[in-house]
Amino acid sequence: MTDPRYPIGKFEWPQTITETDRKQWITTLAELPAALRKAVAGMTDAQLNTPYREGGWTVRELIHHIADSHMNSYVRFKLGLSEHEPTIKTYDEAAWAQLRDAALIPAETSLCLLECLHLRWVCVLDGMRDSDWQRNVIHPELGTISLDNLLALYDWHSRHHAAHITSLRQNKGW
Numbered sequence: 001m002t003d004p005r006y007p008i009g010k011f012e013w014p015q016t017i018t019e020t021d022r023k024q025w026i027t028t029l030a031e032l033p034a035a036l037r038k039a040v041a042g043m044t045d046a047q048l049n050t051p052y053r054e055g056g057w058t059v060r061e062l063i064h065h066i067a068d069s070h071m072n073s074y075v076r077f078k079l080g081l082s083e084h085e086p087t088i089k090t091y092d093e094a095a096w097a098q099l100r101d102a103a104l105i106p107a108e109t110s111l112c113l114l115e116c117l118h119l120r121w122v123c124v125l126d127g128m129r130d131s132d133w134q135r136n137v138i139h140p141e142l143g144t145i146s147l148d149n150l151l152a153l154y155d156w157h158s159r160h161h162a163a164h165i166t167s168l169r170q171n172k173g174w
Contacts, residue, residue: 004053007163011156017148022133025155030122032158033115036063039165040107047174048107052164057097059165064102065093066161067110067117073154074121080137080147081124087138125151 014021040048040059048060057065072091079086096102133148145153168174 007167008159014152025151026125028155028158033118035162039162052168060107061097061102063107063110065097067113068096076137080135085136085138090140
C-alpha cells in the first residue's frame with residue numbers, strides 16, 4: 001500500500017543530472033498549472049475543503065501551498081542566478097497554510113497565480129546556460145544546493161502534490 005503522504009515516493013537527490021533530465025523537469029513545471037486545473041476540475045467547495053489524507057491539508061490549502069512554495073522557489077532561482085551563493089530564506093509551510101488566505105480565498109486565485117508564475121519561471125529556466133545549473137544557493141537547513149538539484153526538487157514537489165489531489169479523487173470516486 002502506498003503511503004498517502006508520499007504517493008510518488010519520497011524525494012531522493014539525483015546522483016547525476018543530464019540535459020534530458022532538466023528538459024523533463026522544466027516540462028513538468030510548464031505543465032503543472034494545467035495539470036492542477038485538471039485535477040480540481042468540477043470539485044465542489046466541500047471537496048476542495050477535504051483533506052487529501054487524514055491529518056493532511058485540504059485540497060484548497062494544498063493549492064495555496066503549491067503557489068506559496070513555488071513563489072519561494074522562483075525567488076530562490078533568481079537569487080541563485082544573480083548573487084554568489086546566497087543564503088535563501090526558509091519559511092514555516094504549516095504556519096503559512098494556517099493563515100487566513102489559505103482557508104478563505106478560492107483555489108482559483110492560486111491557480112491563476114501559478115499560471116503566471118510558471119510562465120515567468122520557465123522563461124528563466126529555459127534561458128539558463130550549462131554553467132548556471134552549477135550555481136548554488138545555501139539553504140539554512142539543507143546546506144549547499146545547486147540549481148540543478150533545486151530543479152529536481154521542484155519537479156518532484158509538483159508531481160508529489162498533484163498526485164495528492166488525483167489520489168484523493170480516485171480514492172473517493174470523484
